[in-house]
Structure formats: C-alpha cells, structure tokens
Amino acid sequence: MSATPGLLTPRVLLPFLFVTLIWGSTWIVITGQLGAVPPSWSVAYRFFTGAAAMFAYALWRREPLLLSGWAWGFAAALGLAQFAFNFNFVYRSEQHITSGLVAVLFALLIVPNTLLGRLFLKTKVEGRFLAGAGIAIVGVGLMILHEYRAATVGAGEVLLGTILALSGVMSASVSNVMQGAQIARAQPMVTMIAWAMLLGALGDAAFAWVTTGPPVIESTPAYVGGLLYLGVIASAVTFPLYFNIIRAVGPGQAAWSSVLIPIIAMGFSTMLEGYRWAPLSIAGGAVALIGLVIAVVKRPDKPSVSGGNVVSVPCDKDG
Numbered sequence: 361m362s363a364t365p366g367l368l369t370p371r372v373l374l375p376f377l378f379v380t381l382i383w384g385s386t387w388i389v390i391t392g393q394l395g396a397v398p399p400s401w402s403v404a405y406r407f408f409t410g411a412a413a414m415f416a417y418a419l420w421r422r423e424p425l426l427l428s429g430w431a432w433g434f435a436a437a438l439g440l441a442q443f444a445f446n447f448n449f450v451y452r453s454e455q456h457i458t459s460g461l462v463a464v465l466f467a468l469l470i471v472p473n474t475l476l477g478r479l480f481l482k483t484k485v486e487g488r489f490l491a492g493a494g495i496a497i498v499g500v501g502l503m504i505l506h507e508y509r510a511a512t513v514g515a516g517e518v519l520l521g522t523i524l525a526l527s528g529v530m531s532a533s534v535s536n537v538m539q540g541a542q543i544a545r546a547q548p549m550v551t552m553i554a555w556a557m558l559l560g561a562l563g564d565a566a567f568a569w570v571t572t573g574p575p576v577i578e579s580t581p582a583y584v585g586g587l588l589y590l591g592v593i594a595s596a597v598t599f600p601l602y603f604n605i606i607r608a609v610g611p612g613q614a615a616w617s618s619v620l621i622p623i624i625a626m627g628f629s630t631m632l633e634g635y636r637w638a639p640l641s642i643a644g645g646a647v648a649l650i651g652l653v654i655a656v657v658k659r660p661d662k663p664s665v666s667g668g669n670v671v672s673v674p675c676d677k678d679g
Contacts, residue, residue: 367613367656375601380617384624386594387459388632390451392586396578399451400568402587405577407443407561409591410599414554417596423548427555431547434538435555442535442599443560448567449528457521460629461507463622465525467500467648470619472533474612481540483610492655493612496619499647503622506640536611539603553599616656619648 365372393402418425427435453462470493477483511518538544544552568575578584606614623645629635 365608367609367616369608372605372608376605376614376617379598379602379605380620381624382594382598383617384463384621385628386590387463387621387625388628389586389589389594390454391459392582393590394451394454395583397576397583398568398572399455400448400564400572401576403444403447403451404561404564404568405587406447406591406595407557407564409587410443410595411554411557411561413592413596414550414557414600418548418550418554421550423551425551425554427547427551431543431552432555434541434543435547435552436559438535438538438544438552439556439558439560440563441531441538443557444563444567446528446531446535448564449524449531453521453524453528455521456513456517456524457511458507460622460626460635461504461511461518461521462525463625464500464503464507465522466529466532467503467619467622468497468526469529469533469536470496470612470615472530473536473615476533476537477540477611480537481610483540483612485612489612489655492651492653494651495654496616496648496651499644499649499651500619500622502640502644502647504644506638506644509640510638533611533615536606536614539606540611544603545607549600549603553603557595557599613656616652619652623648 367373367376393399393406397405415425450462450466474483474485474489474493478485508518513521565575602614602617626635626637626641626645630637
C-alpha cells in the first residue's frame with residue numbers, strides 16, 4: 361500500500377509552489393480591476409472567463425460535460441461559496457483596506473481549514489502540524505499588526521475591510537473542505553469546477569445587476585489583460601491544481617499556500633509598487649516560514665536494532 365503523500369512530495373509540492381506563486385501575484389492585479397467597473401461585475405467577468413476556459417479544457421480532454429444526480433446541487437453550492445461569496449468579499453474588502461492587509465488576513469485560512477477538515481473530513485492533525493501552524497499564526501499576526509499600523513484610512517474603514525476579508529476567508533474554507541468530500545471526488549474534476557465557476561459567475565452577475573445595475577465594462581488593455589490573467593491563469597489553471605492538492609493532503613496542509621501568499625504579494629509589491637519592508641513585516645514573514653518548516657518537514661527515521669537487524673522506525677507515530 362502506497363504511503364499517503366505529504367506537502368513535500370514532488371507531485372504535490374510542484375503544483376503547490378506554482379499555485380502559490382500565481383495567487384501571490386493576483387493581489388496587485390485585482391486592484392486594477394477596481395475603478396469604473398463595480399467589483400461584483402469584475403468578479404462575474406473573471407469567472408465567466410474561467411468557466412469558458414474550463415469547459416474548453418474539458419472538451420479537449422474529452423471529459424463528460426454533465427454532472428450526475430446530487431452533484432448539480434453540490435456544484436452550485438461550491439460555486440457560490442468559492443466563486444461568488446469569497447471573491448465578492450475579497451474585492452469589496454480592497455475598497456476599504458490595502459491589498460497587503462487583505463492578503464495577510466487570508467493567511468488565517470489555515471485555521472478554519474484545519475478545524476473544518478478535522479470536523480467533516482476526519483483529516484488527521486499531527487502535533488507537529490499544530491505546533492508549526494501556531495508559530496505561523498504568530499508571524500501572520502505580526503504582519504497584520506504592521507499592515508494595520510501602515511493603513512492610511514480610519515479605524516472604521518479598517519474594521520469594515522477586515523470583516524469583509526474574514527468573511528471571504530470563511531467562504532473559501534467552506535469550499536476547500538467541500539472539495540475533499542466524497543461527492544466531489546466521484547465527479548470529473550474539470551467538469552465539476554467548470555460548472556461551479558459558471559454557476560458562481562451567474563450568482564455574481566445576478567448580485568451585481570441587483571446592487572449596481574446593468575453590466576459595465578472597461579475596454580482598456582490593462583483591465584482586459586488583468587481580467588484574462590485572473591480568469592484563465594489565476595482561476596482556470598490554478599483551481600484544479602489547488603483542489604487536487606486538497607484531495608491529496610487535506611485542506612489544512614493545502615492552506616499553507618495562504619501563509620506564503622502575502623509574503624510573495626509583498627515581494628511583488630516591492631518590485632512594482634515600491635513597497636518597503638518594515639521590521640514587523642520582516643519578522644512576521646520569518647516566523648511564518650519557520651512555522652511552515654516545522655509543520656511540513658518530517659524528522660528522519662531513527663534506526664533501531666532488533667534481533668541483530670537494523671530496521672527503520674519513525675520517530676513518532678504521526679510523522
């Protein structure tokens with residue numbers, strides 16, 4: 361029987377790093393989607409684009425384009441949680457607080473992912489993982505404190521933006537755990553995500569029309585280019601990879617991407633926006649990375665001698 365893969369298993373680690381890098385770049389791109397176009401319409405356009413790309417990919421792979429039975433309702437619930445509620449909360453939160461603070465707040469995704477995964481999926485949680493996650497959360501807290509101090513808006517705006525961002529965190533966590541459910545595993549991955557994106561985009565469009573009026577589009581190269589990047593690369597390409605990671609190692613370990621993303625986002629901001637690292641953000645990023653190492657790097661097996669033969673015995677039963 362093959363061993364259960366961990367986050368450092370190459371077939372998991374490589375897509376994990378790719379997804380994390382891409383999503384670390386999206387925070388700056390999202391700010392370019394806020395302006396003349398209401399946020400809800402930008403979210404709808406993103407996932408209509410992503411859904412079209414996913415259906416095209418499903419056709420290319422010759423996968424069935426229809427779901428079965430209860431999977432239709434599941435796809436609708438997944439689409440609303442991941443592609444409607446989550447991203448509407450995120451885009452709207454960036455109208456009140458900086459993208460850096462929103463990215464850092466999303467690092468807390470590891471908390472509900474771990475708890476909900478344990479509750480609903482019975483995902484095993486090792487002591488090493490909990491210790492690393494606890495240390496990482498301390499680092500995230502330092503980064504949040506720096507971004508809060510650096511905010512130029514009033515306390516009310518920061519509070520509202522934080523509530524919206526944390527609402528997005530919970531919506532994302534619900535969808536992450538749903539991807540680990542048996543009903544999701546029983547359906548073709550690409551087809552499930554395609555329908556979830558389409559149904560989520562329809563929900564986005566309905567909400568946008570009710571709250572802001574008919575569709576508004578910006579035809580500038582920056583807006584359209586950003587939309588294509590977010591819809592195709594940061595959605596159609598990355599979500600299947602991320603959901604496969606969830607299925608392989610569980611939502612708790614997959615959520616480590618959210619801890620790394622704000623560090624990557626700050627790196628992009630340093631290069632493109634002149635962001636300057638402060639002692640708190642440097643310390644927070646370093647502590648978060650230490651927590652990640654503790655959580656995912658297993659200790660080497662400890663040899664023991666039994667009956668004259670040396671056998672390899674794990675250091676602890678969880679490792």
